[in-house]
Amino acid sequence: MMTVLGCVYNDHNLFMVVLAVLVCVLGSAVTLRLLRRGVRATGMQRFGWQFLAAVAGGGGVWATHFVGILAYRPSAPVSFDPVMTAFSLLIAIAGALAAFFLSGMRGGGRLFPALGGAFAGLSFSAMHYTGMMAYRVVGIVEWRVGYVAASVLFVMLCTAAAIGLVWRRHLGMRGFWTAVALLVAGIAGLHFTGMTALRIVPLLQEMPEHEVPAFLALAMTVAVVALIIIGTGLTSYLIDSNVRTGSQQQLRHLASHDTLTGLPNRAHFNEHLRDCLHDARQSQRQFAVVGIDLNRFKEINDTLGHATGDEALRIVARRMAQCLEDGEFLGRLGGDEFSGIKPCRTRDEALAFAERLAGVLARPMRLGTMEMTVGASIGVAMWPEDGRSLDELVNNADIAMYHAKHASLDTICFYDAGIGAAVRKRRQLADALRVALEHDELAVHYQVQKSLATGEISGYEALLRWTHPQLGPIPPVEFIQVAEENGLIAALGAWVLRRACRDAATWPPSYRIAVNVSAVQLMDVNLPQVVHSALVETGLPAHRLELELTETALVKDKGRSLHVMRQIKALGVGIALDDFGSGYSSLDTLRSFPFDKIKLDRTFVEGIGQDRQSKAIVRAVLALGKSLDIPILAEGIETDQQRAILQEEGCDEGQGFLLGRPSPLTALDGKARSDAA
Structure with missing residues (x-):
């Protein structure tokens, strides 16, 4: 270990070492994030994420290796074989793709992620030593086999552990960054342990001075290209995340709102009602549940058709929504039935809310060539006097509304025990x-x-x-x-x-x-x-x-x-x-x-x-x-x-x-x- 650290400190340009490590960290994080996105995907979508991860990962590992080689300060003049250098990049990307595909195979439990990770480490090792074959030195090159074997084994263990973590179904941020740290450690360990295995006996006594700035410029260029490749993968991930977030928000909105009127649906209404109950208990305030049933909607629907009925619902929903004040809530429960919630201190506040809604519903509306008034029967139940549980409260508001409709009243009816008994009897009947x-x-x-x-x-x-x-x-x-x-x-x-x-x-x-x-x-x-x-x-x-x-x-x-x-x-x-x-x-x-x-x-x-x-x-x-x-x-x-x-x-x-x-x-x-x- 000390030998490896000594090699890093004594035989490398530390600035370019830091640059190589930076590329490695960014590349590893983006690679594992892209690979992680494929965990819940299937079919070609999963393969697409694996391909992007392979390009980012292979490019990042290759750039780390190349910048690290350029950071190495040999005692003899060097040059690079462009064909072998490009071939090493191809090995890195193709090997990563095969490894990620293997890691995502189903039916093996944790076996395939571990095997795929180990294969990724083997591919990175092949890329590293192929790249070293492109490293032309004016001198005699010697390899210490023990360090070579250690570098290969170390990177295989680290990548197997990292990719095994990523493919777990439930992975928090701590687990993710642990996987990133393992991958970075494996790649860095592979490179610098491999460089420690290298011994060069120069045939010339002096290193040409012009090569050092050239190597630095080349290292910066490689790093920038690598970051562009990594950035492309990161951009794909961010775009998908934004689209996914937008889609999820849209799905949540569709799940909680009525598609016809845009008002909150029954599920959203119940959720808001639970929040109101919690707030009311904390603040010791009352709130009212207002049940609304349109009186002449069926007549409109049957006479003018369902399309006109839908338009009538949209009009009354829009009008009621526009008349709401702060803290008030209105939802469509189904058909021509709506319900409102009003936090209030007194019964008069609840009555004012219900009267405001009734006034909106009493206004004529233009439906095609006809002008019609729909009207509504409205029932009100107060918490806690008309029901302490939500089911009881909503049911009593419904009973009051039902009584108003039964009495043929375009008016507002507050719940009381007498109304409840009569309505329950009729419902039982x-x-x-x-x-x-x-x-x-x-x-x-x-x-x-x-x-x-x-x-x-x-x-x-x-x-x-x-x-x-x-x-x-x-x-x-x-x-x-x-x-x-x-x-x-x-x-x-x-x-x-x-x-x-x-x-x-x-x-x-x-x-x-x-x-x-x-x-x-x-x-x-x-x-x-x-x-x-x-x-x-x-x-x-x-x-x-x-x-x-x-x-x-x-x-x-x-x-x-x-x-x-x-x-x-x-x-x-x-x-x-x-x-x-x-x-x-x-x-x-x-x-x-x-x-x-x-x-x-x-x-x-x-x-x-x-x-x-x-x-x-x-x-x-x-x-x-x-x-x-x-x-x-x-x-x-x-x-x-x-x-x-x-x-x-x-x-x-x-x-x-x-x-x-x-x-x-x-x-x-x-x-x-x-x-x-």
Whole structure:
């Protein structure tokens, strides 16, 4: 060891030695960094990193060797063989590439990295001694074999350890710089131990003076070229790192933000909510969670199309984001559902935040050629009074929002225990209804409809019934509304339609079946297809099916309703106007829509015997029906007097407890036979 150090100190130009070591350190660091980048790469990408590492590493080792040789001060004149010198560079790069490729082979655990590292050391040794063969000395050259063997063995051990470290899956900065130190030690040890092995007996007594500055200039040139090569590899690494960093930032943004609106998504919202909870606990401050559900988004989406619906979401998201103040947060949780977070000291601050959002959502927006207002139902829950855990808090804000929507309020609703109990009950009812629908636990009862003139059965109305396992019979007015609020009405309506058509197909050909259609179903463009499928599936002739619609359902979107009704009429299915007189009772409705029957609401039938006004209204409706050539069916007939008056006034058909109560299919056949008799 002392001999090697003595050789360095006594036989070398120390400035050029420092230059050689600097090139070695930079080259080793860049080489191992490039090689490290290939650890997680595969295929050609991994080979690309290995190639760059081989060029930087081979060039750096060769430059270290060449500058180190130029730093050596021989006692005899020297020159260089350019062919052998270039060949030594080729050996360094090709050998490094083969070694790095071997080190990256899979399936050998730590064996291949160690073998590849050892082969790299062997390649560097071959480069060194090939370069020494290009070193032409005017003298007698002697080699001490022991130092030669030591130099080769030392560099192989160091490079095997260094590259073995680099290929570890988890490598911190300390491990990386340890690998760099090992590689530098191996390369420097190879060169200076190899130079110690060299003994020159000069044939001339003096070294020409002009060669020293020339060697220094040549060493500087080689070092600069080497640094350019190393810098090229480093630049490639930095460019890739910047691109990778940018891509990772973009991926993180995409993972945490909604692609349509650019707002934070549910995952980002939950993360921010956890941070707010932590800050609130530290500062003993409150914060509010605001649930937002757009009221008329589905109408926009269904009427104008999904592209327009997406544009509406982008507009409202942009407007809400622009109205946020410091500390406020807004995210899109999915569909038309948004949620905000507001750190606050009082309930009034939370209310002001919610009112600001509500004001933005109440502003009209231009969608194509139309100007529309979307509006929203907003629910607010405060931490900690409305929930100490995040799940409870978010759920209670959702409950408050759900209550505002259920009450048809374009307003703000704060959570309280009473609201929570009512909403939870409705949700439990919705869950139970979903289960009942999936397991075919619902029933259809049928109420007879008769001709008042002859008493003959004209058909039946299908009435849905549900008996809850624990709560018993649930009124249709209650569970139908729950089905509409929870997106179950389409499946529920399709189930009733198929069941009613299937049962009616077994009745006498003169009997019709009437099925109610809700406003939500009427807004569904797929309703005609559902009706057609039910008729095909059950084999019921289209003229025996009659759909009953309320006027309230029609006025929500007259154009859309008329389009759907005309498609249904084209199938040959009849359409009846249900509960006439209880809603808008617009004559324009009768003029605009192709009804096959009008059903007079039961409220007028109840008072027909005592109330002159009810009787006059009934008489006017019957006269209107005759003038429009539309049959009239009176609902709610419960007494002989009511039946007699209606028959006297010329009412076509009747329905009510007097004529027959709703009954299941099993009891229907016997009743039909007795009525016919």
